[in-house]
Amino acid sequence: MSTAQQRVVVLGASDNPERYSNMAVRRLLENGHSVVPVHPKLERIGELAVTPSLDDVAEPVDTVTVYVSPRVSSTMADALVALAPGRVIFNPGAENPELEAALAEHGIPTLQACTLVLLSTGQF
Numbered sequence: 001m002s003t004a005q006q007r008v009v010v011l012g013a014s015d016n017p018e019r020y021s022n023m024a025v026r027r028l029l030e031n032g033h034s035v036v037p038v039h040p041k042l043e044r045i046g047e048l049a050v051t052p053s054l055d056d057v058a059e060p061v062d063t064v065t066v067y068v069s070p071r072v073s074s075t076m077a078d079a080l081v082a083l084a085p086g087r088v089i090f091n092p093g094a095e096n097p098e099l100e101a102a103l104a105e106h107g108i109p110t111l112q113a114c115t116l117v118l119l120s121t122g123q124f
Contacts, residue, residue, distance in 0.1 A: 005032050005033055005034060006033050006034070006062035006063055006086075006124075007033070007034045007036065007059060007060060007061050007062050007063075008028050008033050008034065008035050008036065008061070008062060008063045008064075008065060009036045009037075009038055009051075009054070009057055009061050009063070009064040009065070009083075009085065010024055010025050010028070010035060010036070010037045010038065010065055010067065011038050011054065011064055011065065011066045011067060011068055011073070011076070012038070012039065012066065012067035012068035012072070012094075013025055013037030013038060013039050013042070013045055013050060013067070014039070014042075014045070014067075015042055015044070015045045019067075020067060020091065020114075020116065021067035021091075022045065023116055024065060024067070024091075024115045024116060024119075025037055025045055025046075025048070026046075027115075027116060027119045027120075028115075028119070029048075031119055031124070035048060036051055036057055036061070037050045037051065038050070038051045038052070038053065038054060038056075038057065039052070040052050040053060053079070054076055054079035054080060054082075054083055055079050055082075057083060061083055061084075061085040061086070062085065062086045062087070063085060063086060063087050063088070063089060063124075064080065064083065064085045064087075064088045064089070065088075065089040065091060065115045066088060066089065066090050066091060066094045066096075067091055067094055068094060069093070069094065070094070070095065070096035070098075070099070073094065073096050073099055074096060074098065074099055076099075077099055077102050077103075080099070080103060080108070081102070081103065081106045081108070084106075084108065085108060086109070087108070087109045087110065087111060088100075088103055088108060088109070088110045088111070089110075089111045089112075089113055089115055089118070090110060090111070090112050090113075091113070091114055091115055092114055095112050100112075
């Protein structure tokens with residue numbers, strides 16, 4: 001992917017600064033990306049409004065970066081397909097082969113990688 005600004009959904013975003021999903025939100029913003037944090041129980045992460053579910057993300061999305069367990073992400077297959085992002089990144093611990101296969105069937109590329117590493121190495 002290019003280093004141009006992307007619209008990125010952080011699925012499982014956290015307001016805890018020690019969580020990787022929170023670090024990803026901050027690093028994505030620092031790198032000039034438009035960030036949509038998604039979490040059903042949070043209203044804000046810093047200055048950003050949090051979207052409660054994937055179904056509430058209306059605008060085109062370049063990347064969804066996943067920080068929820070396979071048990072949780074498996075329930076979101078239809079919403080991910082409907083969102084039709086340019087790609088879905090499964091961060092360490094969030095890998096979900098069944099969901100990856102379902103997304104591939106709909107032409108949505110997936111990647112097992114760490115968003116923070118991709119950002120720090122210029123590969124995001």
